[in-house]
Amino acid sequence: MNKSKRRDVVYEVLCSTKSHPTAEWIYEKSREILPSISRGTVYRNLKELISNGQLTKVEGVFEMDRYDADVETHSHLVCRECGAVVDFSPYDIKSVIHIGQLDGFCVDEFSLVYHGLCVECNKLSDVNKLA
Amino acid sequence: MNKSKRRDVVYEVLCSTKSHPTAEWIYEKSREILPSISRGTVYRNLKELISNGQLTKVEGVFEMDRYDADVETHSHLVCRECGAVVDFSPYDIKSVIHIGQLDGFCVDEFSLVYHGLCVECNKLSDVNKLA
DNA sequence: ATGAAAGTAGTAATCATTCTCAATTTATTA
DNA sequence: TAATAAATTGAGAATGATTACTACTTTCAT
Numbered sequence: 001m002n003k004s005k006r007r008d009v010v011y012e013v014l015c016s017t018k019s020h021p022t023a024e025w026i027y028e029k030s031r032e033i034l035p036s037i038s039r040g041t042v043y044r045n046l047k048e049l050i051s052n053g054q055l056t057k058v059e060g061v062f063e064m065d066r067y068d069a070d071v072e073t074h075s076h077l078v079c080r081e082c083g084a085v086v087d088f089s090p091y092d093i094k095s096v097i098h099i100g101q102l103d104g105f106c107v108d109e110f111s112l113v114y115h116g117l118c119v120e121c122n123k124l125s126d127v128n129k130l131a
Numbered sequence: 132m133n134k135s136k137r138r139d140v141v142y143e144v145l146c147s148t149k150s151h152p153t154a155e156w157i158y159e160k161s162r163e164i165l166p167s168i169s170r171g172t173v174y175r176n177l178k179e180l181i182s183n184g185q186l187t188k189v190e191g192v193f194e195m196d197r198y199d200a201d202v203e204t205h206s207h208l209v210c211r212e213c214g215a216v217v218d219f220s221p222y223d224i225k226s227v228i229h230i231g232q233l234d235g236f237c238v239d240e241f242s243l244v245y246h247g248l249c250v251e252c253n254k255l256s257d258v259n260k261l262a
Numbered sequence: 263a264t265g266a267a268a269g270t271a272g273t274a275a276t277c278a279t280t281c282t283c284a285a286t287t288t289a290t291t292a
Numbered sequence: 293t294a295a296t297a298a299a300t301t302g303a304g305a306a307t308g309a310t311t312a313c314t315a316c317t318t319t320c321a322t
Binding site for chain 2: 059060061074075078080082084086088090092093094096097100102104105106108109110111112113115116118119120121122124125
């Protein structure tokens with residue numbers, strides 16, 4: 001990866017917020033710093049920074065993709081009304097569901113998705129390792 | 132809601148599987164039963180069935196929307212390789228993360244999103260109730 | 263049976279995202 | 293320091309899932 005002013009700006013803009021912004025928001029903010037930057041460049045660099053492990057896409061929160069420079073946490077509190085997305089470090093799901101409360105949020109729904117390999121695909125990947 | 136053959140077919144097609152299909156898949160299957168049904172009709176009826184509480188959109192799993200006639204469960208196991216989506220009734224997140232195993236799946240990532248109202252919006256909705 | 267409301271097919275429009283490509287910038291090597 | 297190869301970019305076209313529109317059909321309460 002060569003050095004690139006545009007990529008640096010995209011990354012800095014994302015690091016400057018905890019709001020889990022959309023690509024469009026990142027594009028607008030980046031233009032305040034580099035007015036000539038294009039949407040395509042923002043999208044491309046977001047992708048490259050993801051492959052490079054510097055940021056992640058926040059899935060399952062809104063229709064639009066959202067990005068996060070915090071590559072560690074994977075849990076979020078989402079306000080249905082104003083759209084605020086707040087990071088949360090999350091394990092005790094039982095009590096949250098029971099109490100319906102988390103950090104002042106009134107929680108009434110959750111979405112939990114586990115990602116991995118199913119039995120079949122796991123077998124196949126073992127075979128491929130041997131080959 | 133009037134009765135509608137198309138809506139019934141869309142609903143039956145979705146009920147016939149546990150694979151959490153896309154709208155396109157539902158459209159193809161529905162055409163096997165009613166060849167004249169259109170994509171728009173499938174999308175519209177999926178939406179209406181959702182408002183009517185008969186099915187849900189599965190969020191945060193893939194790029195495309197997926198639908199599920201099981202309106203109760205909210206947790207899924209997703210295979211990164213073949214795309215299989217398996218229902219799971221899910222609370223003990225800690226042990227899953229620790230063991231990395233669930234129903235034969237090799238789990239290496241999860242995504243947990245809590246939905247609700249933030250403090251501010253909760254206050255506002257209280258105010259509105261009084262008014 | 264009849265008229266209003268609900269539903270539909272087909273197609274155009276939308277809109278976030280990706281792709282294309284000629285031009286520019288960066289890195290490498292002579 | 294050239295010169296060449298590789299990476300990056302802007303602008304705009306293309307994509308593709310979903311939604312909107314519209315003229316026509318069906319449903320249903322009276």
